[in-house]
Amino acid sequence: MHDGSGRIAVHNLTKQFGQVTAVQNLSFAVEPGSVTGFLGPNGAGKTTTLRMLLGLVTPTAGTATINGMPHNRLGSPATVVGSVLENEGFHPMRTARNHLRVYAAAIGVADQRVDQVLSLVGLTPAADRNAGGFSLGMRQRLALATALLGDPQVLVLDEPANGLDPEGIAWLRTFLRTFAKEGRTVLVSSHLLAEVEQTIDNVVIVSRGQTMYQGRVDQLRKSQQARVIVRPSDPQALVTALREAGAVDVQPTPDGELAVTGTNAKQVGDVALRAGVAIYGLHEDSADLEKMFFQLTSGQYAGGQYSGGPQARGQGQYGGGQYGGPQGQGGPYGGQAAPGAPPPQQQGWGPPPGGAQPPPGYGQQPGHGQEWGGQR
Numbered sequence: 001m002h003d004g005s006g007r008i009a010v011h012n013l014t015k016q017f018g019q020v021t022a023v024q025n026l027s028f029a030v031e032p033g034s035v036t037g038f039l040g041p042n043g044a045g046k047t048t049t050l051r052m053l054l055g056l057v058t059p060t061a062g063t064a065t066i067n068g069m070p071h072n073r074l075g076s077p078a079t080v081v082g083s084v085l086e087n088e089g090f091h092p093m094r095t096a097r098n099h100l101r102v103y104a105a106a107i108g109v110a111d112q113r114v115d116q117v118l119s120l121v122g123l124t125p126a127a128d129r130n131a132g133g134f135s136l137g138m139r140q141r142l143a144l145a146t147a148l149l150g151d152p153q154v155l156v157l158d159e160p161a162n163g164l165d166p167e168g169i170a171w172l173r174t175f176l177r178t179f180a181k182e183g184r185t186v187l188v189s190s191h192l193l194a195e196v197e198q199t200i201d202n203v204v205i206v207s208r209g210q211t212m213y214q215g216r217v218d219q220l221r222k223s224q225q226a227r228v229i230v231r232p233s234d235p236q237a238l239v240t241a242l243r244e245a246g247a248v249d250v251q252p253t254p255d256g257e258l259a260v261t262g263t264n265a266k267q268v269g270d271v272a273l274r275a276g277v278a279i280y281g282l283h284e285d286s287a288d289l290e291k292m293f294f295q296l297t298s299g300q301y302a303g304g305q306y307s308g309g310p311q312a313r314g315q316g317q318y319g320g321g322q323y324g325g326p327q328g329q330g331g332p333y334g335g336q337a338a339p340g341a342p343p344p345q346q347q348g349w350g351p352p353p354g355g356a357q358p359p360p361g362y363g364q365q366p367g368h369g370q371e372w373g374g375q376r
């Protein structure tokens, strides 16, 4: 059956296209049994990385392996890894079934597997229709069915949610989670965190060809506790008063305000009043994951004011700095951050936010004749 674990390992991977550095010294690992999002804005180097992993582009330096081996050394690649890259082409006059039969023959898979994969992706009702008339959602399913022909241990999907309607995205989410629960590996790229947030367990965030964060999504989410932003007359006095009141995470913002995590505006206002510190502005800032993603990838922090090795590697931009306070443990977000990542947000006072909600259950496929949307 499958050799090895289905583990993906990318180590110091670099790709130079002439003057363009598409991928720069990228390292991350993807474990079996999980869905990992590979996230970054357009041009971050995602597709190039996936193409190197799939043996379609030769790295300038570094390695990208599955089961410890580069793609060209996998004995029977279709049984190890299936992939859906962008712009998969189908012969428009060929039926879905015939398309799959051609690919099945190419990799030495019996025709009965064709019916299995059609069923797995919910395309059985459309099996004898020409692919040229398929909606985008149906084409995505056909591409996925093709990737599944070899019953692979690993699935690599480049922007699979592109153009899918909400129903198609929900279906894909369930499918990928089911696949991963079987102990297989899923790596799925996207430039939109919101599109895959509910699907993925782990995330690798890249920007400008470099890893900005890798770790669990729920850790990233935990780091996103609501904050109170306060503009006091005397920041140091208020920091002291807040710490005496139990706040452990008080940080100055670039705008000269204080960000107090894990509390609410009333608590901060009351502390300030007791300390005799005037407040010129006070609001609650419910930072969300999308905002964090934007910060990690916007370039504002890469090489900018928050760049730099040891601080960004987990000791915190402000930890032990201007206002003291406890140091965060490990990476800023509980995962691993690379140089250039924004400052850490340490555990605040008050209850931590809830963990990630498990996605809905297994294998809901569209019924016969049911349309799954997507754009033609």
Ligand SMILES: Nc1ncnc2c1ncn2[C@@H]1O[C@H](COP(=O)(O)OP(=O)(O)OP(=O)(O)O)[C@@H](O)[C@H]1O
Residues within 6 Å of the ligand: 017, 020, 021, 022, 023, 040, 041, 042, 043, 044, 045, 046, 047, 048, 049, 191
């Ligand atoms: N064959 C190529 N020749 C020259 N430059 C390339 C080539 N392929 C990619 N690039 C460049 O490498 C950089 C990374 O591109 P890549 O497609 O890997 O990014 P991406 O994160 O997948 O972006 P998108 O989401 O837009 O597909 C871009 O600047 C791109 O223009």
